Amino acid sequence: MIDCHYWPTPNGWKVTIMLEECGLDYNLVPVDIGGGDQFKPDFLRISPNNRMPAIVDHAPTGGGEAIGLFESGAILEYLADKTGKFLPTLTSEQGPERYKVLQWVHWQMANLGPMMGNANHFKNYARNITDDASQLEYGVKRFMGEVDRLSGVMDAQLSANTYLAGEEYSIADMATWPWAFLLGRMIDENVWQTFPHLKRWVDLVASRPAVQTGRKAGEDLGKKELTDEETKARQNMLFNQSNDKVRAAREEAARSA
């Protein structure tokens, strides 16, 4: 059994989609990131970066003790190696293809995820934190520009390939789709006219039953009605983190290890 420490967000969906695709048994462990669960000692011991998703595999391949992992890209790679699915093995005839998949997984982790996350922050949340219009304007321009550029990178790749890393569906698609399908919502629905190959792929991946089930996992978790005060407190906690603020939680996690 695999514990999936999770909240319904794009980075969380990557993992539930992969678990569904592989038909693995899993148990959702909610990490309410607006309520501060990511700072709890038990969670920090698995995910020292105080971010979800994370997993604990109680029955790792080859036996031995349970293994805990954080970072969605590493989790996808681990589950692919565990099941032999969605990532060519090094020893297979398609060995070198493995790196074509991994380069797109790393591309997503280092580019699309952080840039879309920051664009979303400046478009939708930063105005609750600062009144300085020039800061907001610069943040939106910088990160929306990157999102536009990265959409073009995907569109070009998908104009020549069925899936991101070639002709096979892989963990690169599972890492990227949960962010990419939100582009219409983030920019506007006309974006698909600019990037038609990206739209073809978004629809193709969305048609997979495991993607639909993984995307819906724990969907009620984030639906609680909040007062304005509660929303403010959650945003203040999420968007004002520093070493000083998380050090105490980290030390507590180390003490109780």
Ligand SMILES: N[C@@H](CCC(=O)N[C@@H](CS)C(=O)NCC(=O)O)C(=O)O
């Ligand atoms: N690179 C990480 C990013 C994870 C991440 O940013 N998770 C967010 C939710 S999508 C989170 O846990 N935020 C909690 C916080 O900001 O304290 C991954 O892909 O696993």
